[in-house]
Amino acid sequence: SKSFKEISTRDLTTIMEKNRSYYESGKVADYIPELGKMDPKALALAVVDEKGKIHSVGDINKKFTMQSISKTIALMLAVMENGEKTVFEKMGYYGTDKPFNHFANLETMGKPLNPMMNAGAILTTSLISGSGQLPFDKILDMVRYITNNPTLDYSRIVYESEKETGHRNRGMFHIMKNVGLISGGEEQLDNYFRQCSIELTAEDLAKIGYFFAHQCIRFDGDKRYKDAEMSKLIQSQMLIAGMYEFSGEYARTVGLPSKSGVGGGIVVSVPQQGGIGVFSAPLDSHGNSVVGYRMILDLAKQYNLGVF
Ligand code: GLN
Numbered sequence: 001s002k003s004f005k006e007i008s009t010r011d012l013t014t015i016m017e018k019n020r021s022y023y024e025s026g027k028v029a030d031y032i033p034e035l036g037k038m039d040p041k042a043l044a045l046a047v048v049d050e051k052g053k054i055h056s057v058g059d060i061n062k063k064f065t066m067q068s069i070s071k072t073i074a075l076m077l078a079v080m081e082n083g084e085k086t087v088f089e090k091m092g093y094y095g096t097d098k099p100f101n102h103f104a105n106l107e108t109m110g111k112p113l114n115p116m117m118n119a120g121a122i123l124t125t126s127l128i129s130g131s132g133q134l135p136f137d138k139i140l141d142m143v144r145y146i147t148n149n150p151t152l153d154y155s156r157i158v159y160e161s162e163k164e165t166g167h168r169n170r171g172m173f174h175i176m177k178n179v180g181l182i183s184g185g186e187e188q189l190d191n192y193f194r195q196c197s198i199e200l201t202a203e204d205l206a207k208i209g210y211f212f213a214h215q216c217i218r219f220d221g222d223k224r225y226k227d228a229e230m231s232k233l234i235q236s237q238m239l240i241a242g243m244y245e246f247s248g249e250y251a252r253t254v255g256l257p258s259k260s261g262v263g264g265g266i267v268v269s270v271p272q273q274g275g276i277g278v279f280s281a282p283l284d285s286h287g288n289s290v291v292g293y294r295m296i297l298d299l300a301k302q303y304n305l306g307v308f
Contacts, residue, residue, distance in 0.1 A: 001304040004273045007047050011302065012057045016045050019294040026282025026290035029262040034161035038064065038264065038281040044202035045295050046277040048210040052219040056203050063199040064279055065158050066143070067261030068100060068287075070195040071121040072212065072234050072242075073142050077135075078115075078127040084233060087127060090181050091120040095240040095247060100262075100287055101168050103175070110179050112172075116241035116259070119172045123181055125195060126188040136191035140198060146211045147204040148220060159197040166193060196261075202277040205267040209275025212238070212257070219275075235269050246286040254296055255306025260288040268296055270305050 002011075023040050030036030039062075046056035078087050091112040098104050104113045112120030128135035136154075144152050162169075166189075173189045176182040210219045212235055215228040238257035243250040250258065258268045264281035266289055276299060280291035300306050 001302055004270065004303050004305060005050060007049055007055055007303065009055050009057055012045050012047065012055060015295050015298045015302070016043060016057050018298065019291050022291050022294055023280055023282045026280075026284055028264075028281045029283055029287070032158065032162050032165060032262070034155075034158045035065070035263060040282050042279065042281065043291060044277075044279040046202040046206040047299075048206040048219050048275045050273050052210065052221065054203055054206065054219075056206070058202070059279070060201060060203055062279065063201055064265055064281065065155055065196060065261070065263040066198045066200060066265065067196045067263040068116070068121070069205065069208070069259050069261040069265055069267050070139060070143070070198055071116055071124065072208070072238065072259055072267070073139050073146075074121060074125045074128065074195060075115045075237065076216075076230060076234060077138055077142060078124045079230065079233065081129055082127055087115070087124065090127070091115055091123055093237075093240070097245050100244045103172060106172060106175055111181070112176075114237060114241045116237050117244065118169055119176070122169060122173055122189060122192045123176055125192045126182045126184055128191075132187055133191065133194070135188070136194040139191075139195045143198055143200070143204075143208070145224075146218060147200065147207045148218065148222075149200070149204060152198065152200055152204070154194050154197040155199050156197075159194050162193040162196060163190060169193075202265070202279045205265050205277025205279070206275040207277075209267045209269045209277060211275070213269035213271050213273060213275055235271065238269065243288055244286050246284075246288055250293075254300045255308045256296075256300060258296065260292070262287050264289045264292065266292040266296060271307055273305070
């Protein structure tokens with residue numbers, strides 16, 4: 001197989017075209033009504049190689065919401081501020097056989113399983129300091145920094161749509177208040193809804209993948225947040241729970257730390273090598289992009305990217 005160094009837009013185009021038609025076997029998320037309006041045919045694939053160079057094909061200017069991919073950034077900030085020990089006293093390092101919005105053992109164990117499922121992610125965001133919208137602003141600023149894209153913003157329409165219909169998330173939030181894991185008010189839950197609504201492109205995702213693959217060094221070499229332990233923590237969480245209950249099988253078939261979102265994006269870190277970002281809105285039954293997964297699988301095989 002070829003090495004990551006030889007990645008070409010020609011090969012990326014071949015992979016994209018080979019998988020394009022599979023969007024028909026997925027379903028665009030519509031439990032958040034605004035997401036249901038996404039174009040099921042839009043498709044993009046981007047790679048940031050070892051040198052930080054961007055290669056991308058398809059609808060590369062198409063923006064979509066980050067959704068659960070934002071959980072990686074929130075975890076980084078919560079750990080930067082509180083330390084890993086304090087954060088993981090409140091939640092587990094466990095993998096999962098449950099869907100992303102499951103209450104899992106919140107009731108029985110009194111703690112979320114991990115920071116990649118909704119319960120743990122809502123708790124993680126509540127651990128970022130500051131009143132009102134400030135914790136969200138820190139998340140947005142970090143996404144802007146990592147992508148070197150200061151104009152990135154969140155979709156007010158998707159945010160309102162999530163806030164209105166996010167009853168399960170609100171339920172988890174209140175159980176965590178009940179057991180004393182969360183002390184703030186609902187503005188903390190609003191920040192979770194806002195972070196899910198940050199809009200970006202497949203290229204932006206590839207830059208995030210690169211960042212966690214390279215000890216939190218930015219694709220252009222900026223080392224402001226360099227932290228090898230942080231990148232190991234985030235990638236390990238992506239590996240065990242980033243694709244939810246599909247994570248184990250995904251570790252077997254792809255073998256790379258990855259994080260999906262119900263907006264149809266998936267971010268992949270290729271440790272020490274680079275990042276991959278994909279977008280295609282239709283999802284499988286686990287909430288992972290159908291075409292996105294297939295493109296990542298082909299890339300991982302052709303360039304021998306899996307860590308095992
Ligand atoms: N905003 C979504 C939710 O909370 C995020 C879930 C996801 O992307 N898997 O339901």
